[in-house]
Amino acid sequence: MTEYTVEFVGTGETITVSDKQTILKACLEEGIAQEYSCRVGMCLACSAEIIEGEVAQPAARGFTEAERENYALTCMARPQSDLKLERGVYPPSIEDDIASGAADTAAADD
Template sequence: MKHPRRCSFHQAGVQARRATRRFVPAAYKVEIQGPNGSSTIEVEEGETILQTALDQGIELSHDCKMGVCMTCPAKLVSGEVDQSAGMLDDTAKEKGYALLCVSEPQSDCKVAVIEEDEILEEVLCSSK
């Protein structure tokens, strides 16, 4: 039995292309407004605003880094973040409150650092 003639991709007119695109995770610009002015950072997908800011030498109040202690509060001025890993309830999130230690940007955004008392009052008073 005779096998059909085999040909290479090149002979068949198909050119192999070398993959030139590299996967680059999305990064979002985040403007952080604080008491000492504002800074803009780029936060890569899957990273939190707090950790990226700390890595870039921006000092922000924090403690547990798990969204529990509420020492890294901010108001989301614009944009969108995923903070599902934190303990803020939906009411606080709808009012724009965010915990920077668990806030992963989903778009370019702007956050204003606030006093811890403001978020504690919101969370404790709204839970009554």
């Protein structure tokens, strides 16, 4: 087992996570307010942008192949190096869904 440092940029929060542990599990144990919902890699609520480092996340089914390079599903991702992550940042495909959902809501209010 190897342990890595995971830093959440802009928060001052840094935790130690083993390569056998998911980042979300370590966050919950350390009291870090990482957002999540399904915990099985489907809802993408736990997404974070990978600023630096690598993760293993073969079960991150909600991401495209390209998104797996730049984003971590923290409920599935295990560190493979020291990491810098930005929490609450979603891939463009998800941001588009959020934007269109907001547009639908605005239209419904009219």
